[in-house]
Amino acid sequence: ENRVIFAVGPFQGTGLPGDAKFCISTKSPLTETYANTMAGANWGPTFKRTGYDVLIVEGKADTPVYLWIHDEAAEIREARKFWGMDTYEVVEVLKEDVGERRASVLTIGPAGEKLVAMASVVADSHSFAGRCGVGAVIGAKNLKAVVVHGTKHPPVANPDRFEALRKESRQKTLTLGKGMRDYGTPDIEDYHSRGNIPIKYWAGDSFEEGAKNLGQPVYNEVLQGKAWPCLHCTVGCHRHIKVTEPEKYACEGVGPEYEAVALLGMTNLVSDLKAVAKANEYCNRLGIDVISAGATVGFAIECYERGLITKEDTNGMELRWGDGDLLIELVKQIGLREGFGAFFAEGNLEAARKIGKGTEEIVMQVRGLDFPGHDPRLSWSMAPNYATCTRGACHCKGLPGDVEFGLYTVPELGFPEKTEFFDAQGKTYLAVKCQDFSTLLNSLSLCMFMVNCGMTLTDILNSFNAITGLNWSIEQLIKVGERSFNLQRLINIRDGKGGEYDTLPKRVFEPATSGFRKGKTPPFDALMNEYYELRGWDKRTGIPKKEKLIELGISD
Incomplete structure (x- = not known):
């Protein structure tokens, strides 16, 4: 019953820096609601070159199987002999089994097979769709791996314009990405x-x-x-x-x-x-x-x-x-x-x-999702971000804390420079906009580190328009992120994981006794009141208001 959706966006296979990303969405065994996780390596662009944008898997195989997808063809193949292999050793044997050394392999390991709720999905033994236990959902379907290889070239509406933009983004991220x-x-x-x-x-x-x-x-x-x-x-x-x-x-x-x-x-x-x-x-x-x-x-x-x-x-x-x-x-x-x-x-x-x-x-x-390694007692924008994140406590669905550290800015969205720690002013706005921005990047399937290394929202928009032939504005593009985030919120509410779960653990409100954040805790109630106001959600229930849904085009 629980579908697993593998998807890529318009950038995959174009050679734009950061286009290796792809998304997997399902319902999480940890949170019992919306789950989304991303990885990179070679799988996203390689899948795109098979001629597909989306793969939806539902039901359950009687015995272990894997999928072999190549140039608009898809096969379900026997995988009993691969069941039990770890995520490193299975890559080469699956490439041998399909007879294609250039294939990309997305696989679960023994944890996914054994339905461990924190199981991940591994791309080419190199990159990891780690969060939300998606590997356990795939394991429950007796699906060991999805192996892909394609030779198609994704269409680009304005190839000359895009190639110039691609080279510009490549040079910019190459230069500014040296430290990373x-x-x-x-x-x-x-x-x-x-x-x-x-x-x-x-x-x-x-x-x-x-x-x-x-x-x-x-x-x-x-x-x-x-x-x-x-x-x-x-x-x-x-x-x-x-x-x-x-x-x-x-x-x-x-x-x-x-x-x-x-x-x-x-x-x-x-x-x-x-x-x-x-x-x-x-x-x-x-x-x-x-x-x-x-x-x-x-x-x-x-x-x-x-x-x-x-x-x-x-x-x-x-x-x-x-x-x-x-x-x-x-x-x-x-x-x-x-x-x-x-x-x-x-x-x-x-x-x-x-x-x-x-x-x-x-x-x-x-x-139900464990905190990642970023403390909301320091970066107060992370407090409403964690509390409302649609997949649980998450740094990838908005990382406003890195703006507080000065690791990236998005002038087009109203935060052109580093913000100050322990100052509540503007932190809720920062959280909202970073959530919308990161959700947009998920929808486009673009790596966030490109932004850390100099790619701007305007750069992203220009490449998007050159590929699709559209003439969107910044406002239209970021609206995709806001709409998607609100849709995910509606899924949370449907699953009984709405406003009553917009909380943080007690330890977040226990201040440090020494060091830089000594005595500091986030003013959570005030931040959340402002958050609901900015989101257009009911302050009592946390449900998006009707007028907000109509504005976003999801009134039905």
Whole structure:
């Protein structure tokens, strides 16, 4: 019954920097409402070149299968011999099975097969559609992978104009993306100094040892990190790493990005970068979200420390902060749905309900989705952003906090420069506009890091118009994001996950006792009142008002 929708937009296959992205949408086993997750590598442009824009999968195969899609042809193929393989090893054997080395492979791992609610989907063993447990939905359909290869060229209405714009965007992002190309995303020193990283499952204020050992430039030196770009990408945020010793941490492939370093390492007070890299590899190979996996380990340790669970529950394991080997073992158990880790297979909120004793109040989540590594106690725009995000606590559905850090601006939407921390003025407007903007980027399937590296909303609009032959304005384009966000909100309401879920965990309102954000918490009620007003939603129920829906063209 639960459909899984794989989709690309107008940019895929055109060579525009950032066009490697694609979207997967369904209903999440973690949040029981709207889910959307994105990945890159080669799959999006390759799928577009098969002649399709959308793939919808529904029902369930009697036995494991995979899909082979090529130049407007689609085959359902037997996959029993591939069931149980991890997301790295299955890529090459599936390419051999279809007889096409240039094929792109999107697959689930053992976690998806075992219906672990935080299961991810992996593109070419390189990029990860991690959030919302979409891999579990695909696994429930007995679908192991979608393999694609195409030779078609997507139509472009004004090819000369687009080619000039493509070259301009390529040069701009190549120049401004050098820092990310050299160091990737795990450059955590500034975040740590401002108190923006989850430490000790959001209960700590500082972890100097972790900040020193887990970030750049140590990262590249210890893990031999090198840029590993997605198709057509000028930035190359992913890292290819290699660890040879100690043997227990040996790994090679895509390395931990910021969210993995933050949630696997800093959250659990693990400062050994090689241990974090090994835990990250298990997440990747087994196919589980690094954010929820790291959060689960932290939540489990806190429950153990408080006496809410005991050694009898953990099968004799002692859960300790700062234990890299424990981190690896728990990640492995969660992904394989084995041992103590199986207790968390339905997600942290469900585990808390089983533990009882008020444990639900500890879980750092919104609508059942674990917090990513960005603190709303520092960036107050993130408070209404997390509370209202349609897929649960999320940094990809609007990252206004990075505007507060000065990492990007969008002058066309009214925020041309960095904003100040701990000043509520304009933070709700920032949250609303960033949500609409990021939802637009999801609809277009364009990587957000292109914006961080210099691509403007005007650049995006010009490329969109050149490809489609339309003559849209900025207002028309951003309206797509607003309309889509409101439609998602209506889905939340339909699923019983509306205004009553626009809340944040109690810990968000516990101020730091030291450091940059000492004594600070967001003025949440005031921010939310302003948010509903700006959105055109009823302040009592959180439901979009009729006149807002009519304005957006979704009155039916």
